[in-house]
Amino acid sequence: xxxxxxxxxxxxxxxxxxxxxxxxxxxxxxxxxxxxxxxxxxxxxxxxxxxxxxxxxxxxxxxxxxxxxxxxxxxxxxxxxxxxxxxxxxxxxxxxxxxxxxxxxxxxxxxxxxxxxxxxxxxxxxxxxxxxxxxxxxxxxxxxxxxxxxxxxxxxxxxxxxxxxxxxxxxxxxxxxxxxxxxxxxxxxxxxxxxxxxxxxxxxxxxxxxxxxxxxxxxxxxxx
Amino acid sequence: xxxxxxxxxxxxxxxxxxxxxxxxxxxxxxxxxxxxxxxxxxxxxxx
Amino acid sequence: xxxxxxxxxxxxxxxxxxxxxxxxxxxxxxxxxxxxxxxxxxxxxxxxxxxxxxxxxxxxxxxxxxxxxxxxxxxxxxxxxxxxxxxxxxxxxxxxxxxxxxxxxxxxxxxxxxxxxxxxxxxxxxxxxxxxxxxxxxxxxxxxxxxxxxxxxxxxxxxxxxxxxxxxxxxxxxxxxxxxxxxxxxxxxxxxxxxxxxxxxxxxxxxxxxxxxxxxxxxxxxxx
Numbered sequence: 001x002x003x004x005x006x007x008x009x010x011x012x013x014x015x016x017x018x019x020x021x022x023x024x025x026x027x028x029x030x031x032x033x034x035x036x037x038x039x040x041x042x043x044x045x046x047x048x049x050x051x052x053x054x055x056x057x058x059x060x061x062x063x064x065x066x067x068x069x070x071x072x073x074x075x076x077x078x079x080x081x082x083x084x085x086x087x088x089x090x091x092x093x094x095x096x097x098x099x100x101x102x103x104x105x106x107x108x109x110x111x112x113x114x115x116x117x118x119x120x121x122x123x124x125x126x127x128x129x130x131x132x133x134x135x136x137x138x139x140x141x142x143x144x145x146x147x148x149x150x151x152x153x154x155x156x157x158x159x160x161x162x163x164x165x166x167x168x169x170x171x172x173x174x175x176x177x178x179x180x181x182x183x184x185x186x187x188x189x190x191x192x193x194x195x196x197x198x199x200x201x202x203x204x205x206x207x208x209x210x211x212x213x214x215x216x217x218x219x220x221x222x223x224x
Numbered sequence: 225x226x227x228x229x230x231x232x233x234x235x236x237x238x239x240x241x242x243x244x245x246x247x248x249x250x251x252x253x254x255x256x257x258x259x260x261x262x263x264x265x266x267x268x269x270x271x
Numbered sequence: 272x273x274x275x276x277x278x279x280x281x282x283x284x285x286x287x288x289x290x291x292x293x294x295x296x297x298x299x300x301x302x303x304x305x306x307x308x309x310x311x312x313x314x315x316x317x318x319x320x321x322x323x324x325x326x327x328x329x330x331x332x333x334x335x336x337x338x339x340x341x342x343x344x345x346x347x348x349x350x351x352x353x354x355x356x357x358x359x360x361x362x363x364x365x366x367x368x369x370x371x372x373x374x375x376x377x378x379x380x381x382x383x384x385x386x387x388x389x390x391x392x393x394x395x396x397x398x399x400x401x402x403x404x405x406x407x408x409x410x411x412x413x414x415x416x417x418x419x420x421x422x423x424x425x426x427x428x429x430x431x432x433x434x435x436x437x438x439x440x441x442x443x444x445x446x447x448x449x450x451x452x453x454x455x456x457x458x459x460x461x462x463x464x465x466x467x468x469x470x471x472x473x474x475x476x477x478x479x480x481x482x483x484x485x486x487x488x489x490x491x492x493x494x495x
Contacts, residue, residue, distance in 0.1 A: 147422060201242070
């Protein structure tokens with residue numbers, strides 16, 4: 001319990017420091033103004049989301065191999081947290097885009113792939129909700145999770161290729177290319193902060209999942 | 225200070241989503257903890 | 272090799288079952304036809320627009336039809352628990368998948384070939400110039416749809432609300448196939464047709480990746 005409080009406090013500190021850096025340390029972008037500061041939060045969340053989904057993938061593989069319910073709990077925790085992170089990316093993106101480019105959305109490679117990624121993990125959670133038996137649910141969702149994850153690079157490359165055929169406005173086009181050195185440091189600090197925060201959320205969700213299992217075990221005992 | 229409103233909206237909504245998610249987890253965990261206590265007590269009681 | 276002979280026997284069974292009643296084929300053809308007609312009503316394309324949008328709509332119709340056509344794939348085996356018998360009959364469970372996905376690919380292809388003349392007529396798009404390449408794209412695309420669809424059909428058959436679940440799982444997963452197949456087909460049916468080898472190569476890679484995944488994880492999909 002103490003470990004969780006320390007972890008949570010640490011995560012919160014990092015995130016507050018990251019936001020402070022984003023607002024007060026990073027220089028203002030020349031053309032876009034202060035709205036560009038969303039970049040640190042937006043891209044930080046995106047990268048954390050991708051890594052959390054990767055951990056979900058590993059958890060899925062380990063479950064299929066080992067059948068330990070802990071891996072299933074890890075899988076669902078990562079899927080949910082990853083989904084929340086991706087949701088934030090999909091919300092902050094349009095909020096950034098609208099004042100700058102005048103449009104809420106465009107079907108460019110990154111945005112489209114992110115949206116499909118979001119759909120895939122929504123399906124993952126939906127599938128879980130439609131299978132009652134715990135072992136079956138764990139196995140089938142792990143298998144779907146594996147298929148979904150290997151699909152992700154295919155989705156990205158297919159849409160990127162498609163976009164070379166039908167060019168569209170690109171959001172945050174030159175992101176990363178020629179970033180001011182201070183901006184770079186603030187950026188990577190925010191990426192780190194979002195990763196720590198994401199790890200904290202996964203841990204909390206994992207504890208919830210294990211607690212659910214404990215309740216189920218006790219309920220079986222009580223009925224016996 | 226160009227587009228200051230939008231940046232505040234973005235950070236607020238983004239962190240709002242995270243906060244709500246965390247709250248939902250925390251509430252469900254504490255509810256289940258209470259359920260565990262209840263079940264443990266009912267099991268300890270002589271049958 | 273016993274895998275090949277098992278697959279051949281099972282494939283024979285799948286084909287015989289379907290051709291006895293032909294209900295799957297006829298309903299799928301009619302469904303794609305209806306979707307294509309409805310698209311025309313909704314969009315009312317000019318002849319230039321038909322050339323541009325037609326192929327995309329065709330592939331969309333194929334995807335919708337496939338997600339319906341793939342429902343009975345494993346559901347059929349649940350009625351008399353024929354799946355257990357199948358598993359006992361073969362050495363390698365992959366034979367079951369191989370047979371089903373070859374059958375599904377053939378059914379889809381047959382449907383598409385039957386649809387092609389009607390598609391060409393309704394949308395005023397000449398299909399003869401690059402017919403062989405068109406058939407190649409249809410083959411690779413349908414194979415991708417079948418591989419993913421057969422795997423996911425095994426998953427959704429074990430969940431509730433399977434009629435809605437299969438499309439929900441399948442369609443986001445098949446985004447790469449839709450995007451690339453439609454783009455390559457548009458190029459092939461253009462006034463100055465171009466064969467997009469990159470796209471065709473991508474489809475082949477997609478098929479290979481998912482076929483490998485199915486081979487690696489197929490046994491687990493069929494677990495009791």
